[in-house]
Amino acid sequence: xxxxxxxxxxxxxxxxxxxxxxxxxxxxxxxxxxxxxxxxxxxxxxxxxxxxxxxxxxxxxxxxxxxxxxxxxxxxxxxxxxxxxxxxxxxxxxxxxxxxxxxxxxxxxxxxxxxxxxxxxxxxxxxxxxxxxxxxxxxxxxxxxxxxxxxxxxxxxxxxxxxxxxxxxxxxxxxxxxxxxxxxxxxxxxxxxxxxxxxxxxxxxxxxxxxxxxxxxxxxxxxxxxxxxxxxxxxxxxxxxxxxxxxxxxxxxxxxxxxxxxxxxxxxxxxxxxxxxxxxxxxxxxxxxxxxxxxxxxxxxxxxxxxxxxxxxxxxxxxxxxxxxxxxxxxxxxxxxxxxxxxxxxxxxxxxxxxxxxxxxxxxxxxxxxxxxxxxxxxxxxxxxxxxxxxxxxxxxxxxxxxxxxxxxxxxxxxxxxxxxxxxxxxxxxxxxxxxxxxxxxxxxxxxxxxxxxxxxxxxxxxxxxxx
Numbered sequence: 001x002x003x004x005x006x007x008x009x010x011x012x013x014x015x016x017x018x019x020x021x022x023x024x025x026x027x028x029x030x031x032x033x034x035x036x037x038x039x040x041x042x043x044x045x046x047x048x049x050x051x052x053x054x055x056x057x058x059x060x061x062x063x064x065x066x067x068x069x070x071x072x073x074x075x076x077x078x079x080x081x082x083x084x085x086x087x088x089x090x091x092x093x094x095x096x097x098x099x100x101x102x103x104x105x106x107x108x109x110x111x112x113x114x115x116x117x118x119x120x121x122x123x124x125x126x127x128x129x130x131x132x133x134x135x136x137x138x139x140x141x142x143x144x145x146x147x148x149x150x151x152x153x154x155x156x157x158x159x160x161x162x163x164x165x166x167x168x169x170x171x172x173x174x175x176x177x178x179x180x181x182x183x184x185x186x187x188x189x190x191x192x193x194x195x196x197x198x199x200x201x202x203x204x205x206x207x208x209x210x211x212x213x214x215x216x217x218x219x220x221x222x223x224x225x226x227x228x229x230x231x232x233x234x235x236x237x238x239x240x241x242x243x244x245x246x247x248x249x250x251x252x253x254x255x256x257x258x259x260x261x262x263x264x265x266x267x268x269x270x271x272x273x274x275x276x277x278x279x280x281x282x283x284x285x286x287x288x289x290x291x292x293x294x295x296x297x298x299x300x301x302x303x304x305x306x307x308x309x310x311x312x313x314x315x316x317x318x319x320x321x322x323x324x325x326x327x328x329x330x331x332x333x334x335x336x337x338x339x340x341x342x343x344x345x346x347x348x349x350x351x352x353x354x355x356x357x358x359x360x361x362x363x364x365x366x367x368x369x370x371x372x373x374x375x376x377x378x379x380x381x382x383x384x385x386x387x388x389x390x391x392x393x394x395x396x397x398x399x400x401x402x403x404x405x406x407x408x409x410x411x412x413x414x415x416x417x418x419x420x421x422x423x424x425x426x427x428x429x430x431x432x433x434x435x436x437x438x439x440x441x442x443x444x445x446x447x448x449x450x451x452x453x454x455x456x457x458x459x460x461x462x463x464x465x466x467x468x
Contacts, residue, residue, distance in 0.1 A: 088195070088198040088199055090198065090199060090200070090201050091199050091200060091216050092216065093216050093217065093218065093219070094215065094216065095215070095216050096214055096215050096216075097120065097211065097214050097215075097216070101120065101199060102119065102120050102121040102124065102214075103119050103120075103121055104119060104120065104195060104196075105117045105118075105119060106118050106119065106120070106190045106193065106196070107169055107190070107191050107192055108188045108189060108190050108191065109169060109172050109173045109176055109188065109189055109191055110173075110176055110186075110187070110188045110189060111188045112186065112188070118188075118190070123160045123162075124214070126158060126159055126160045127158045127159060127212065127213060127233075127234055128158060128159035128160070128210060128211065128212055128230070128233060128234065129159070129160055129162065129210075129211040130152070130159060130160070130161045130162065130208065130209070130210055130211070130225065131162055131164050131196065131200065131208070131209040131211070132145075132148065132161060132162065132163045132164065132206065132207075132208055132222070133164045133165070133193075133196075133197070133200070133202060133205050133206065133207040133208070133209070134163055134164070134165055134189075134205050134206055135165055135166075135167060135205050136165070136167060136171065136172065136175045136179075138205050138206065140206060140222075140277075141205055141206040141222075142179065142181050142182065143181070144206060144222035144223075145163070145181065145182065145185060145187070146181065146184075146185060147222075148161055148222060148225055149161065149185050149186065149187050151225065151226070151227055151230060152187070153186070154227070155227075155230055155231070155234065158234045159230065159234065161187060162187075162188070162189075162190055163187055163188070163189035163190065164189070164190040164193040164196050164197075165189060165190070165191060165193060166192065166193050166194050166197055167191060167192070168191060168192055169191045169192060172189055172191045173191075176189065200219070202219070204276060204278060206221060206222050206276075207219065207221075208220045208221060208222060208224070208225060210233070212233060217233070221276050264289070264337075264338045264339060264340065265336075265337070265338055266335075266336070266337040266338075266351075266355055267335070267336050267337070268333065268334070268335050268355065268359045269333070269334045269335075270331070270332065270333060270334070271296055271332045271333075271334070272295060272296060272334040275295040275296050275334060276295065276296070277295060277296045277297055277332070278293075278295055279292075279293060279294040279295065279297060279301075279302075279305055280292075280293060281293075283341065285341070288340065288341040289338045289339065289340065289341055290338065290339045290340075290341055290343060290348070291336065291337070291338045291339075292335075292336070292337050292338075292339070292348060292352065293335070293336045294333070294334070294335045294336075295334050295335075296332040296333075296334055297332060297333065297334075298328075298329055298330060298331065298332055298333075299327065299328050299329070299331055299333060299356075299360055299362065300312075300314070300317060300328050300329050300458075300460075302333060302335065302356060303353075303356060303362065303363075303364050303458070303460065304458065305352075306349055306352040306353040306356055307349065307353065307364060307365075307366055307458070308345070308346075308349050309366070309456075309458075312456070312457075312458045313401065313404035313405045313411070314329070314404075314405045314406060314407040314408075314409075315404045315405065315406060315407065315408065315409040315410070315411050316404070316411060316455055316456070316457045316458060317407070317457070317458045317460060318457055318458070318459045318460065319460050320459065320460060320461040320462065321462070322461070322462035323362060323460050323461065323462050325407070327360075328362065328460065329407065333359070333360075335352075335355070335356075337351070337352065337355065339351070357463055361462055361463050362460055362461070362462055362463065363460075363461060363463055364458050364459060364460045364461070365458075365459050366456055366457070366458060366459075367456070367457050367458075367459050368454055368455070368456060368457075369454070369455055369457050370452055370453070370454050370455075371411060371452065371453065371454075371455050371457075372410060372450065372451075372452055373410060373411040373412065373413055373450075373451055373452060373453050373455075374410055374411070374412045374413070374448045374449070374450065374451075375412075375413055375414070375415050375448065375449050375450075375451045375453075376396060376400070376412065376413070376414040376415060376418055376441060376446055376447075376448060377415045377418065377446065377447060377448075377449060378415075378418065378445060378446060379442065379445060379446055379447035394422060394423055395419060395420050395421065395422055395423070396414045396418055396419055396420075396421050396423060397414060397419040397420070399423055400412045400413070400414065403434065403437060409434070411453075411455060412448070413453060418446070423444075
């Protein structure tokens, strides 16, 4: 948008002055003020006054907008050219940051000096620049931040840690003010970081980018950013980072002159370094295959997937005799299997469940049981509560998830539409202790009562085959 020249400014002001003296009234009624009050929409009972249309002024303003935006498209293209947003080439390991990227203005929240924008060039004197891509909905991103913040503070002479999210400024600002974890930390976060995401594309968060003296060194995960690894990178630059793996690629590719291109396989392993914890199905239409993958998942999570469920809380898992609870709940496994594209979901789940039995010796079944439980209900007639935050809060259903994920706990459920009420994220400060949780509910107009309900339980048993 260009600035008005002096002559244009004078002509516009003169024309507005003339136009204000010529008005007509419309017989139509509307819900907006025409009494000089610019506060917006009025109450319905006041929507009885006709609009005053300043005909010349309306025409003039439309013409004015056309003048201002006559070069808007050309200017927008110019701005895009400055940051290279139209033709960004994703950076690979070994690439050097361009001057355009070094000097790209980046909007931030929670800057220690109150700045609204930074540039990567502000930290060009640091040996390491670490970009931590995250999101407000990513629990693992948030849980890793206190540890990373502590290490970054200790090694601040040589490195800087910059959180990056593609979410907008207002949402992130409010979240960082209210989140129980982040409000206690010092780090800033880059917001609306779509351009940075174009330079460093990724399929999931958390996603870590390590830049060493202006050169991209690694795409890795937060667990690899420990003090030992960072000191190695700072002192001699010899650190070889474990790379974050792209889920589109096979973890265990089978390549051999003896194997045809239409082969299928299954691979099990324990913890696989460099892989994030995730699962999914990748369909390769060219190879006519479906590839199921589950990386670094505890056995119990893998078993629920094999039974066709996304998740079952630990309070609804029943371990039969012979099941090692420590191994079942805590030991990560990595699995990958390919199937013909014609395979259906039930067929693949049966195959995966059989593989799990062969590897771990454990199998499971889903059973419907009527169990004792706690039910959250409104204990008073308050329609509002200081805990309610329908904009940025978490649902009560999400709030009780950690309680239900404690092995052996009595299940907690919410009554009716209470499940979707959103509670301030400060509620995350509530310890995973049932009595403290109940006190918190009482404080905000809710309580718990004993009841029974039907639940889907996972019953786990030990078989005779195991290669643990």
